[in-house]
Amino acid sequence: MKMLIPLLFPVLLAASATGAAAQAAIDTPTSGWRSAPPRQRDFVQEVHYPAASVNVNGRSASALIRGHIGASAKAGADGARQPARLVVDGVAMPLSTDEDGGFARPWSFGSGSHGVEVRAPGGGPGKRTQFYEAQAGRVPTRLRVVLSWDSDNTDLDLHVVSPDGEHVFYGARVAGNGGALDVDVTTGFGPEIFATPSPVRGAYHVFVNYYGAGERRDVITTAQVAIVEDEGTPREKQQVFRVPMRKPGELTLVRSFLVP
Template identity: 40%
Template sequence: MRLKEFALGLPLLLAFCWQGSVCADPSAELDGPAGGWRYSGLLDDLDSPRVAYPTPPIDRGGVRGRSLIEGRLKQLAGIDRAQRLVVNGNPLPLYTDAEGRFVRPYAFGSGSNSVEVASADGQSLKRVQFYEANPGRLPPRIRVALGWNDPKAELDLHIITPDGQHAFWAAPRLNNGGGLDPDGVDGPGPEMFTMAAPLHGTYLVYVNYWGNLNDQGYNFQAGSNQQDVITAQVNLVFNENSVDEKRETFEVPLRTIGDLVLVKSFTY
């Protein structure tokens, strides 16, 4: 190898050598969910304490049907760029702690589900497929999933349903069957809204740049954000896990704390 080629390849080589360890191919472990067939009513234990990074997911009572996607990235921990977590085709940014560990909440519907961990450049590191056989978990007809690329920023998803109800962090459960859960408060999401039996009519999808986390807690002062621009990604999915599935993905730039952006208006 010529000296110039070696110099060009060295940064990439060093990116995969973590904390002085022997260089190895990047990989990922998934402790959950496991592949195969499962009935979550037998596996989910609401009384069992779980620890997430950096804080446990907060269940505000919207939908008590979440599972935890948890595992560890190897040879990639400490890299500034977010890796990708792709759940049922929904790509979300994935950050880890200093040891490469991650825990993200997700509300799976019945039927076939998939979880994939990929590197920032798109390399698939780990993928599992499982079938959720719990008849109490209906597949969502509407799913809106929000993620963003700044783990210190807090974004909020707001959904207006055709009957005028408003789902957001302070009112996650609607009496029309819609629910906002999880409400991501510990990093880059996800936040999700689901409806298994949607009303017919017009829906409005908004994203709000709520605040930034610093040493003193959350900061809500406009103009004090640490990054000039952060990018929110909104995945809109109809009839998830079915032959009629359709999806749209929106990239939304946000520049100032307090920004409220209408992402999509659609009719179901």
């Protein structure tokens, strides 16, 4: 047994170093109580094409999820980058990071309690923060639709048609009824988020369009659509749907639902 200790010690050190390097950190939001500005452009961010990353310029810290994951940019066996994992108030989705492991994701938080968790790629160590938004004047999101997908270098688009005929997508991101699409992600994983503080009553239709996959035409990707109604209230309802998207050009009706 004494002979095994010198052999195992370097291995344990390497494993420990790897785990430490992959540790997730969340810079914002921080745990505890906070009071963000009551009025803020949280739902919509500028998009500069090609939209290789989410633009967060000019975003207040209260409307961002920002942090860092060490060694998170390593590619998998097929050469594709491996996303981290983001969980916001129970909704899980892939999270893109830059070459240094940094991430910054716009998010609209209403008043009340919120939980944010970031998990390193490959099931590495994660980080969770819980905070309470004490600013009662913050506009709550009464309907949120979150599209994410599981393949790199692919472009899926979220389309939401509301009961009054408004069609929100990358070409018309803001509707007259208050609904809006936050960003258009064109290079994989998403998320793209439709949100509204005052949903029109009636039937909504959620579509996903497989817009493209670069030069490849054989990339099958799985789209995930999470629908959250009455967010942050005792009536909150979450539904998650997953559908395979087989080829560019495919348009799929993922879900139709009623807002009473």
